[in-house]
Amino acid sequence: MKKLTVPRFFITVLMVLVGFTLYSCNDNEGPDIPPVKIENLPGNYKGKLIIVQGNIKREGVKDFKVKKDTISFAEFPISEIVKTVVKDPVKAENAIKTLGKVKYDVKYAAAINTANNVIELTLTPKTMELQIPVDGVNKKTVVEFVSKQKGYYVGLDQTLRYALTAEKITVDGTVVTPYEVIDYNFPFCIKN
Template identity: 25%
Template structure:
């Protein structure tokens, strides 16, 4: 009987030791491996700046005290291979067209918030440290309501169409969550209805975006 009790004690002790050993081993396991990087890794909300890199001769772009292009705050959301701008910053673009900040402010206020979406095709680098993407932008459409010429007349609307092209080299850096891309505005057309005419003397310009993904 004593031998039986002793055997049970030994078995219980061994079982306890094994359980402790398994627990200790599980605590020593390495941390879970981070998720695999895919082109969906760039999905998220972004904040950054937009600056105009080139403007028409004779027209001053918005610059800071050092003479560098003054960035305008820009926000965007990336999802389903599309860049969504809920309030596309058009002031610098309008400023480059009209050449007068007061007039540009009036036009921006009259147009109101502008929603603009840019589709893209992503490609992950072999090292999985960056995502390069080709943008497929559509023309940017703006509508400006003009005051009535005389009392009692209806206000007229002017349509503004900016032809947008995507520049090469658009990228997202996985380690820093930095997003950099450029959009080119190569033509502006004005008119009413579907009758749009190219704006004479417009010089193409480049819109440079430098943004970072917000932490969840």
């Protein structure tokens, strides 16, 4: 029995040493992931959109275009904005239909973060002006957007992520109070 124990011990030690040797030969860099470039960012995107206002949450999919320094929406989602201004649900729906597609652009500055292989976007959203029709009168509505955090284009999976907040709404020069901010979150957007 002693003859069997000693060879098994040496075989085990030998296997462990061979395992460590093979592991040390392994290239620890992982798969080749090309570095992200600013040129990767522009294009047509489709992304998940989560709109949150207070306890109300709505999800959907939204298309937009990213240009050299601008994120452009051919149809920005305005229903929460209109329903904040027009409390009557029927009148609010009529106003949304009358307004139709609302275009909106968000300016950004891009910088590459090579350590994380991402493009960081510093968003500078402009105010949105709407003429919301109610009872035959247009209410001049100004929505002030902010971006509380940077957006990211992730090189690993080639996705875009960012968020906007409608921080304040003014109707005919009067600030809407009380007002719950409207958050527009784009957690996962891919190129079409």
